[in-house]
Amino acid sequence: MRTFIDRSDAGRRLAEELASRASGAYERGVILGLPRGGVPVAAEVAHVLDAPLDVLVVRKVGAPGQEELALSAVGEEGATARNDDLIRASGISSADLAAREAVQREEVERRATLFRPGRAPVPMEGRTAIIVDDGIATGATMRAACAIARARGAARVVVAVPVAAPDALEQLPDVDEVVCLHAPRTFMAVGMHYIDFRQTSDAEVIELLAQPR
Template identity: 50%
Template structure:
């Protein structure tokens, strides 16, 4: 079933797909390109910023950024877990003050405003701490007026990706492209329909999708120190 050898292979395949859709190093660097750019994909002279979703999306994003000649950063998102079932998301927060809540989950578990506020406070602290860890004190890249290419290693429900897209817009991105090696087909269709991203580009949308890891021969966990090292060598 494996489609990708590992995350770096996924990055190479995703970068090749982006190139076939009109992206080029010349475009991301703000130069000119002889290649005609398809409508809705990009424009000559556009400024690209590639944003990896930690942790698994960062190795994929590193390859994409290198192939596109674009700068690399992370975009931070944290799940808001139900107080009595922390593994179950009742929403998520992202950089730039973005918050998305699942009202049906909040009602089902009778989550109070006080409980929600406490979970949000805790996750905001964790988000800020991890952003500082990953960037080692560097400021986040400026997204104002840029096309933000958001990269993860795959997408199942899309909850994290939605918040990341909204966060990129809140931070000033003029256009948001969600780029993925593999994703559930119905989730892609829903995100496109809802307009969370201006465009969703996916290498593989298998008919039967259960888990992202099933599509990798090597899906070894990406650690915090791996993210730090990737960002450090791409600064």
């Protein structure tokens, strides 16, 4: 069952796969790690592809009483992506939705300041956004991240992960490419595919993002 030693090992192997199929496809790409566990993986990818590394801070905005049902998502630079069909079906008012988005936007700004103190996000407009995480279980956070990347002007969106649940990969909307090393039919949890899956700390994320590239 164990597939990767740790997140760095997973990142190196994912980077090798991306490099083997690059052939110019990822020129002007920016590597975006989802905090926190996706950043060590993304750092290895950025090193091999010689691409800028950044963090993609995104927050889902859940429906009242159903927080995992993402009505919208918010990200930095005022980016917002909404699921109009779910919003209508939920019956939530515009005022209530705006209030819930405001709460999550504050958290986005807090985390962005924590992870990237004094630095602006890497520009995404017109570029290939390669979104990296340590794995995908339900896909809810990754779907939100893809929507925010589009909202911030990414020309192409690539999802790159070491391991994922097959059904979660099938539910990724509006993605130009998916690169996944391992999608077992018997998937149960991301951590089961790592020998070392200890929690990534905020300090580790900050250190990785601060390294010159």
